[in-house]
Amino acid sequence: MNAVLLVGSLLLAGAAAAPDAGTLLRDSDRARGGLERGVTWTVAVVATDEGSVSKSSWLIRARGNDGLAEALGPPRRKGEVILFNNRSIWWVKPGLRRPISISARQRLQGEAANGDISSTNYARDYEGTIAGEEDVNGEPSWRLDLKARSKDVTYDRIRYWISKKRRLGVKAEFLTVGGDVFKAATFEYGNRVRLAGGEEIDFVSRMIIRDAMGAGNVTVLEFQAPRAETHAASVFNVNNVVR
Amino acid sequence: MTGGWKLALRNLSRNRRRNLVTGAAIALGYAGLVLLGGYANGNEGLIRLSSVYLQHSGHLAVYARGGLGKAQTKPAAYTLDAAAQEEILAALRADPRVEFCGRYLLGTGIAGNGCKTFPFRGLGIELDVERRILSHPQLEPLRDVARPRAGRPLPDAAGEESPVALSVGLGGARLGKAAVTGREAAVAPGALECEAPDVKARIAADPWVQLAVQTHEGSFGAMDARLVSLFQAGTVDGDQAGLVAGLDLFQRLYDTDRVTYVAAYLHDHRDTAAVARDLSQKLAAAGLEVSIYPYDDPKANPYYVGTMETIGAVVTFIGLLLANVVALSVLNAMTLAVLERTREIGTLRSLGFTRRQLLGVFLREAATLAGLSIAAGLVLALAVSAGVRAAKVRFQPPGVGGTIPLVIAPSAGMWVGAAALLLVLALGATWVAVRRRVRERVAKLIVEVAA
Incomplete structure (x- = not known):
């Protein structure tokens, strides 16, 4: 009996020491909006580009792999919508006859890049392996190497650090095909969201995205008032968004 | 006309077939050089126009x-x-x-x-x-x-x-x-x-x-x-x-x-x-x-410069080939003429002609042949360019949406430059062929012929 207990304890200890990378990715995705039934929040974006600062704010609705960002400000941008529809990104601007599909290349720069990074569904798009353990700001974390599952994702490889204790992504580096760091992001989780079943989870409150190349541009995204909401699939249909 | 030029003209008529062939090589070479240059010149104009106006540089x-x-x-x-x-x-x-x-x-x-x-x-x-x-x-x-x-x-x-x-x-x-x-x-x-x-x-x-x-x-x-x-x-x-x-x-x-x-x-x-x-x-x-x-x-404007460099390289290469053909033709003709006329050279030397005077006779022959041939080449080149112009030949270069005319537009410098080049080549080839022979002793020249 003791032997059985001992083996069982060892198995459990082994499982805790080497978690499944896919499970880690799914858990961490939830805290950035990857909830099956839906979640809503607002985000204030402050982008510093070679000394010039631009600000905008967005109302975000997300559900599973889909997301809808509606511009709240500045006033001249009101009515603009960015739709993250599975792996496609559509940009809808009032007055335009048709929505614009944002290509993978275009996702590398400007607001599309920030949206793309903040909405990346790591568990779906990347094959992860645990490559090591490191402290991030004093917090013990697993370092995962993520490789793209398909060619239509923006980044071929990502290095991703997930907190051991909280199972939340705390840092990410987005690599070029050549292996150089193109952008880097850090994540903070000061928000809480209560799910339909009563479970309460940590939710991202601040994301800082830095250009690792060039002038070192920085974008700070402040996530506010997140709340679990059920969104119909039709909300994320580009035809309905345009209407 | 001095005696040297008269002698050169008379000598040219002595072996008409060979001189005709050599002259034809010079005439064709001249026409070829001028037309080639004219093609490059015409293209330069079209490429410049395209680059400056159509590509908005x-x-x-x-x-x-x-x-x-x-x-x-x-x-x-x-x-x-x-x-x-x-x-x-x-x-x-x-x-x-x-x-x-x-x-x-x-x-x-x-x-x-x-x-x-x-x-x-x-x-x-x-x-x-x-x-x-x-x-x-x-x-x-x-x-x-x-x-x-x-x-x-x-x-x-x-x-x-x-x-x-x-x-x-x-x-x-x-x-x-x-x-x-x-x-x-x-x-x-x-x-x-x-x-x-x-x-x-x-x-x-x-x-x-x-x-x-x-x-x-x-x-x-x-x-x-x-x-x-x-x-x-x-x-x-x-x-x-x-x-x-x-x-x-x-x-x-x-x-x-x-x-x-x-x-x-x-x-x-x-x-x-x-x-x-x-x-x-x-x-x-x-x-x-x-x-x-x-x-x-x-x-x-890498388009203009790159295209012109490519055309320039091709034209230079073909031009060098043409110039070589002309030079070798003249060298060959003059070498044969000198061999055939060794006894004449010996006789003239024994009559008191200096080496310099004899070299002058052959150079005058070459200059006369080259001059007449270049004139014939000029007429040929003019006829070809006029024919191309009249036929309004057009072609579609790679990557270009429409057709462009085949323009052969030699400049005055090309006409004169090609003539000068071929004249120098003809004289140089003649000098190379004749120089050693006229320096030999009179007795040896006559003996070699007798042998």
Whole structure:
């Protein structure tokens, strides 16, 4: 009996020491909006580009792999919508006859890049392996190497650090095909969201995205008032968004 | 005519068949060199016209300092603001050597058809300047190239709502447009059902495209544009992403009043260097930090410079082959003549002719033969160029949408230069063939013949 207990304890200890990378990715995705039934929040974006600062704010609705960002400000941008529809990104601007599909290349720069990074569904798009353990700001974390599952994702490889204790992504580096760091992001989780079943989870409150190349541009995204909401699939249909 | 020239003429008539063959080689070589040079010269003119007018480089282009390399990535810092544009335009308009000038804004972005988007590399142009370019008399040989492949020239749509021209590769093959205008009522605005079976037909029938860019201040900019023509870009890469629009539309799209460069079109391209020098001094005195690039600057116009270097290399290689053939023909003919006339050389030496005088006789023969042959070659070259001109031969170079004329336009320098080259070669070959023989002792010359 003791032997059985001992083996069982060892198995459990082994499982805790080497978690499944896919499970880690799914858990961490939830805290950035990857909830099956839906979640809503607002985000204030402050982008510093070679000394010039631009600000905008967005109302975000997300559900599973889909997301809808509606511009709240500045006033001249009101009515603009960015739709993250599975792996496609559509940009809808009032007055335009048709929505614009944002290509993978275009996702590398400007607001599309920030949206793309903040909405990346790591568990779906990347094959992860645990490559090591490191402290991030004093917090013990697993370092995962993520490789793209398909060619239509923006980044071929990502290095991703997930907190051991909280199972939340705390840092990410987005690599070029050549292996150089193109952008880097850090994540903070000061928000809480209560799910339909009563479970309460940590939710991202601040994301800082830095250009690792060039002038070192920085974008700070402040996530506010997140709340679990059920969104119909039709909300994320580009035809309905345009209407 | 002196005795030496008379003797040379008489000697030439002694072996008519051989001299005829040698003369034919010189005549054909001369005609070949002149026609080859004329082809290069004619092509230079066409390529310069294409580059200066159709590719909008101007005879010279004024960029903000560093703008040639950096305006695309950092447009806010490396483009010309409104005040700089005015200063440059005023300086150019005050110069009588400048015929007209135009402002241009380069930019990149994506163009969409409602279902897919593709990157574009675009140029914003002033439509009234473009109209002037397209009707320029110098562009007559390139009318077919300048003509849109479908639709109508962009300046014809001035005053209409957001007209745009796309390259055949971008607009036709990638976005699936058929350059239709006036049928847009059939395709209502709104999202398309991109998986529907008739979506291709709907996209083809819709002249509207959506352009999205990162504005000069870094935010997203987008607008609808109406496709009025499809044009063939000069390169395969360019044809995958070419877009031309009115400057005002482009400036609205990028949310700016700046331009990438100002181009000046001159009455006479030979004034380019002088105008660039004077303009540079004038703008420096006004405190403007700009860089001025003439059309033959390899950094600003690699198309023109690269093409001319390639043509130059080919023409030089073929020209060297022709010159070698002529030199060897003359050398061969004179070597045979000297061998046959060894006894004559010995006899003349014994009668008191100096070596120098004998060498002079042979050189006069060669000069006379070369002169007559060059005259025949000149007539032949004139006849061929006139024939080509009369036949109006046209051809389609690789990557070019239309046909261009085969132009053979030798310059005066080419006529004279080729004649001088062949004359020198003929005299040199003769000197090489004759020099050793006339230096030999008289007795040996006579004995060798007797043997």
